[in-house]
Amino acid sequence: MQQSARDELKVISQSSGASLSELPGYAYDARGGRGVTVYVIDTGITPDHRVSVADHQQSIKLTRFQEFRNMPGRLRWLYLPGKPEVEGDDNGHGTCVASKVASPTFGVAKSANLVVVRVDAIVDQIQTSSAIAAWGVVARDITLKGLQGKAVVSSSFSRE
Numbered sequence: 001m002q003q004s005a006r007d008e009l010k011v012i013s014q015s016s017g018a019s020l021s022e023l024p025g026y027a028y029d030a031r032g033g034r035g036v037t038v039y040v041i042d043t044g045i046t047p048d049h050r051v052s053v054a055d056h057q058q059s060i061k062l063t064r065f066q067e068f069r070n071m072p073g074r075l076r077w078l079y080l081p082g083k084p085e086v087e088g089d090d091n092g093h094g095t096c097v098a099s100k101v102a103s104p105t106f107g108v109a110k111s112a113n114l115v116v117v118r119v120d121a122i123v124d125q126i127q128t129s130s131a132i133a134a135w136g137v138v139a140r141d142i143t144l145k146g147l148q149g150k151a152v153v154s155s156s157f158s159r160e
Helices: 007-013 093-102 128-144
Strands: 037-042 050-052 059-061 075-079 113-118 151-155
Touching (some): 037 093, 093 113
Parallel strands (some): 037 151, 075 113
Antiparallel strands (some): 050 059
């Protein structure tokens, strides 16, 4: 039980009809996501993003991937052909999504392996051609690594 969980995590593991104020925390299986690889096609991860601490009253600045440093699964990056291999997130959306997937503090699948597929956003939108290229990179990686049936892909961005 993750007692200091944010409200959006608490409601995931509770029965319908429960009052949010009565929820003790986020009940989860520590093995959740184990053996699964989650590809997050998005704007990357910001290495020094700010995150609210458990009491939600103050912010702390995390060191490089601090939010993900104790995750049970692995973290790796994929890039589009011909694009710079930058570990960062100029937009912030990818950081949020990746955190909700597999981070020890905010993730719903805390033991999953996480693959960040960075796609540059232009004026807060992803070009359709870049999104299609990202799906191709992911499909190739899944095939090369033998992850068919063991992979999930998240892509939650606007298109041009």
